Amino acid sequence: xxxxxxxxxxxxxxxxYNTCYVIEENGQxxxxxxxxxxxxxxxxxxxxxxxxKIDYAFCTHTHTDHLLGFAxxxxxxxxxxxxGLRETPxxxxxxxxxxxxxxxxxxxxxxESAYDSVIDKKILFKEVKNGEKMQILGLNFQFFxxxxxDMPQMGFxxxxxxxxxxxxxxxxxxxxxxxxxxxxxxxxxxxxVNELKKGxxxxxxxPVVKSAETAQKIHAQNLILWHTADRLPNRQEVYLKEAKSxxxxxxxxxxxxxxxxxx
Ligand SMILES: [Zn+2]
Numbered sequence: 001x002x003x004x005x006x007x008x009x010x011x012x013x014x015x016x017y018n019t020c021y022v023i024e025e026n027g028q029x030x031x032x033x034x035x036x037x038x039x040x041x042x043x044x045x046x047x048x049x050x051x052x053k054i055d056y057a058f059c060t061h062t063h064t065d066h067l068l069g070f071a072x073x074x075x076x077x078x079x080x081x082x083x084g085l086r087e088t089p090x091x092x093x094x095x096x097x098x099x100x101x102x103x104x105x106x107x108x109x110x111x112e113s114a115y116d117s118v119i120d121k122k123i124l125f126k127e128v129k130n131g132e133k134m135q136i137l138g139l140n141f142q143f144f145x146x147x148x149x150d151m152p153q154m155g156f157x158x159x160x161x162x163x164x165x166x167x168x169x170x171x172x173x174x175x176x177x178x179x180x181x182x183x184x185x186x187x188x189x190x191x192x193v194n195e196l197k198k199g200x201x202x203x204x205x206x207p208v209v210k211s212a213e214t215a216q217k218i219h220a221q222n223l224i225l226w227h228t229a230d231r232l233p234n235r236q237e238v239y240l241k242e243a244k245s246x247x248x249x250x251x252x253x254x255x256x257x258x259x260x261x262x263x
Contacts, residue, residue: 001025001139001161001262002228005036005254006043008226010168010190010205011065016256017043018065019168019188019227025137031057032165034069035054041072046257050078052086059094059155060146062101071105074123074154079108081122091124093143097152099125128154141250147172149203161262164220168227171182176218184262185220187211188227192238195229212243212251222250224260 001222002024007017011145018035022044031054034040044051057073060066070092080086092102104123107115122141128134140159145152148169155167162183164171170188171179189212190196206214206226214225226241232238236253243251254260 001158001163002049003224003254003262004049005226005256005258005260006040006047006256008228008229008256009230010188011036011063012193013230016228016230018069020066020069022047022049023137025139028078028137029054029056030137031073031171033060034073035068036065036068036107038069038072040069041076043256045074052080052088055088055090057090057092058156059098059102060155062096062097063151063168065102066168068105070102071109074102074106075109078114078118081118085124089122089124091126093126093128093136093151093262095129095154095205096127099127100260108135123182130154144175147174163262169204170211171214171218176214179220180218182218182220184222184224185215185218186224186226187214189225189239189243190227190241191229192232195231208239208242209246212245212247215243216247220249222252223247224252224254226254 004022006020010019017039020033021036023030060250076092106119128143133142142157143154146155146167146169153167155165157164164179164182165186168188188205189208191207193207193209196207239253240251252260
């Protein structure tokens with residue numbers, strides 16, 4: 001399995017795109033979140049991933065830095081269907097809130113008649129709930145509520161890869177036992193402790209050191225950190241050092257367009 005990283009930034013980054021990625025497994029592709037705008041088109045082009053190769057997408061939650069790119073993903077697919085370039089359906093998976101938000105975006109983006117020609121016919125939607133399992137790309141996904149403080153959000157666990165993706169919020173303590181010894185743990189990290197503004201910790205996101213402490217507590221083998229700030233020129237170096245100061249496992253701080261091998 002490979003992760004094609006399309007973006008590594010939080011909502012308000014200037015250089016990096018918002019955190020989203022494509023999972024590749026056995027020549028099949030799944031998009032996870034779409035970032036906040038039409039830079040999704042640029043990033044897919046730069047990653048050399050044709051939209052017609054992606055059969056699935058997942059939306060974690062309806063914050064704009066994860067959601068708005070879906071307007072363009074839907075539009076790309078609409079044009080691919082119209083031009084006869086795409087034959088397989090495109091399925092978007094997410095909570096009821098995500099599905100209805102993406103349908104609203106699709107209606108605005110495509111207009112009524114184009115919307116009616118593809119939505120729920122060629123562009124399909126699958127609502128999932130906390131704990132629900134689904135096979136995607138031949139892998140067993142289990143979706144879980146992240147218990148985000150401000151709005152419903154879902155992450156997922158891929159059984160075969162022992163891969164935990166916790167969306168853009170800290171891993172809730174109620175999952176520490178379930179994901180103990182996970183091979184891969186993907187967590188958000190807002191920034192280094194030194195970059196934090198006066199007033200201490202934000203309530204929604206953790207700085208690098210706190211996310212790394214979570215990885216240490218659950219004995220994760222590999223920690224992927226993203227959804228970060230991008231102001232420091234040596235971001236990777238600083239974040240790696242901070243994470244390694246409290247965590248013994250392997251730390252990966254990807255850049256946009258990196259490809260991460262999941263073995
Ligand atoms: Zn976010």
